[in-house]
Amino acid sequence: MILYGAPMPAPNPRRVRIFLAEKGIDLPETAVSLMQREHKSPEHRARNSLGQVPTLVLDDGTAISETVAICRYFEETQPDPPLFGTTPVEKALVDMWVRRIEFILMTPVGNFWRHAHPRTAALLTQYKDFGESNREAYEGALRWLDQELAERPFVAGETYTIADICALTTVDFADWIGLPVGEEHGRVRAWHGRVSARPSAQA
Numbered sequence: 001m002i003l004y005g006a007p008m009p010a011p012n013p014r015r016v017r018i019f020l021a022e023k024g025i026d027l028p029e030t031a032v033s034l035m036q037r038e039h040k041s042p043e044h045r046a047r048n049s050l051g052q053v054p055t056l057v058l059d060d061g062t063a064i065s066e067t068v069a070i071c072r073y074f075e076e077t078q079p080d081p082p083l084f085g086t087t088p089v090e091k092a093l094v095d096m097w098v099r100r101i102e103f104i105l106m107t108p109v110g111n112f113w114r115h116a117h118p119r120t121a122a123l124l125t126q127y128k129d130f131g132e133s134n135r136e137a138y139e140g141a142l143r144w145l146d147q148e149l150a151e152r153p154f155v156a157g158e159t160y161t162i163a164d165i166c167a168l169t170t171v172d173f174a175d176w177i178g179l180p181v182g183e184e185h186g187r188v189r190a191w192h193g194r195v196s197a198r199p200s201a202q203a
Contacts, residue, residue: 003070004047005029005054006039011173013054015067017203018165023078029054068098071162083162090157097156097163105145105167108137109174117177138174142185149187153194160195168195 005013013029020027032038032053040051048055048065056064056073064070075084085091114120115131145167149155155163171181171192181188195201 001027001059002057003027003029003054004032004044004057006032006034009173009176010034010053011169012052012067014169014172014203015165016054016056016070018169018200019071019074019083019162021200021203022081022083022160022165022198023074025074025078068162068166071165075162083160083165085156085161094156094161094163097161098166101155101163101166101170105138105141106170108134108141109170109177109179112138112179113173113177135179138179139182142181142188146185146187149191154191160198164191164195168192168201 003016005016008014017029032044034053038044039048039053044053044055045051047057047063050065052065054065054067054070056070058064064073072084075082085094112131112134114124115126116128116134117131120126145155152158154160155167171188175181181192183189
């Protein structure tokens with residue numbers, strides 16, 4: 001199988017790399033240059049019609065895209081250590097938190113990146129007022145997450161899961177584009193320290 005991705009700071013390929021590191025799965029990433037727009041090439045669109053990374057191509061030619069779907073494939077093929085929960089309740093809560101992280105935390109980061117950051121100005125028509133408005137939306141998301149983390153050490157509960165991986169890659173990418181976590185979000189900062197200390201965070 002071949003895993004197509006891109007290096008830091010791209011957050012989505014990093015999700016899969018962290019997940020694989022947590023699982024102890026050695027699968028080198030085949031780089032697709034985002035700067036050279038290789039992800040939009042006909043060759044890559046044949047694997048992923050949206051022209052995105054990461055994409056996992058299995059030995060039989062099946063192509064799986066979307067980070068959580070790729071991670072779920074590896075969860076099924078190598079269940080230990082479990083990163084999607086073990087009981088029906090845990091699995092439901094992890095799914096709930098992954099969705100919340102993607103919609104509440106990651107959406108304003110993506111909107112800011114597309115519409116307010118100079119690196120994307122040549123790629124689309126930017127609506128900078130809208131882009132800048134997402135600073136406030138992201139701050140609101142951090143306040144919400146900070147309150148939630150008062151009740152547990154990790155995003156979805158007592159153990160580290162794919163929800164933490166999704167949140168970590170989002171927060172780190174947000175910091176890289178100019179949306180840092182302020183000192184007022186002490187619980188988020190403490191959580192970030194815990195998950196960043198894991199060896200997998202270097203993936």
